[in-house]
Amino acid sequence: MIRLLLADDEHLIRTALAQLLELEEDLTVVAQAASGDEVVAVARAESFDVAVLDLQMPGRDGISAATELLRLQPGCAVVIVTGHGRPGHLKRALSAGVRGFLPKTTSAATLASVVRSVHAGGRYVDPELSAEAIAAGDSPLTPREADVLELAADGAPVDEIARRASLSPGTVRNYLSSAVTKLDAANRHDAAATARRLGWI
Amino acid sequence: MIRLLLADDEHLIRTALAQLLELEEDLTVVAQAASGDEVVAVARAESFDVAVLDLQMPGRDGISAATELLRLQPGCAVVIVTGHGRPGHLKRALSAGVRGFLPKTTSAATLASVVRSVHAGGRYVDPELSAEAIAAGDSPLTPREADVLELAADGAPVDEIARRASLSPGTVRNYLSSAVTKLDAANRHDAAATARRLGWI
């Protein structure tokens, strides 16, 4: 019997998913969590064979929760499930030691079989998401450019970005300008949108 | 036996939810759809007692699908389920004739009981969402201001907005300026974010 931890902030989805996984003969959901922090708390108290985590959760996200969970329970296999697959997320997830990565558009049968396969030591990444990740490639942004672009993403003016990043306004503009050029964007917002879409910020 | 139509673009969620609803003695899911357009297509072929629709779906969204569905089947009760509840959405949904409105954070038991209650002719709106909607009040934006702000939301420059809205650039700037003032925002992006959060655009 494979013991599962299931985490998703949407109660309806989480219980429905639990129900569905319980239908499988060899799977049992022994704990649920509604946030990344709960995942960590539960992981301190109990042990699991496989954790199925939603990527987007309030507070600590799925990847961050996975990192902490794997520190506490190195033997636990982690599967990330996500609504919208961003290439950068996949990369971060894999480097965090996540063994499975699926969009929510996959079928229940696939989820169950992925749970079994990661429990057996295998890995599984949705083919479409991995293709996207390969196509997107690595971020061309330098760390500082990414920082600045992230601060610019919500439409803050240059002066505020400069204050928050402890930079001079001129430098901020230079970083923004080079980011816009590198991402082949029309303006900083376009650049931020692109970078976010590809998971680079 | 209450006959249900279930629509959600995420396959995993949809089947899990279907599974969960089927557990109820008096409910049966007779059709599923992965998009708003599918909802309409299915509604032409078959009839239902209650439709449970996700708000955000590719193409035609839940509310637009509900409008068309109610045109085809006036006797069908519609329940909208959503991940993030925006006050404006609730308002639009209710004026489209939707009878139930729930966040995905509610429990399965609540969903089932709401399905029964709307089928019996009742209405149900999640208390927290309706409180938010009341607190948010009505949009202070004129229709044109809302149009322009929507076009500005993705960071397009004024000239492009002007072209797309068939306005002069000066007018666009005036609308934007008044929207920013009305929404008490720092700049147009802040205004767009606020308006989007409240479901006004």
Place this chain on the structure above:
DNA sequence: CTCCCCACCTGACATCTGTCATGGGGTTCT
């Protein structure tokens, strides 16, 4: 009918942004 709000426009101004040139200090690789 008058008043007010809305849709649309123009023009002018200060400020903010995007871009370019240029430079110094640091690390890493050859």
Place this chain on the structure above:
DNA sequence: AGAACCCCATGACAGATGTCAGGTGGGGAG
């Protein structure tokens, strides 16, 4: 040591944006 990066900065300029003042015309409320 030199080349090739990255980080950080300044200054300058065109163009975009935010704000204000003002004008036309239409429709609904009083």
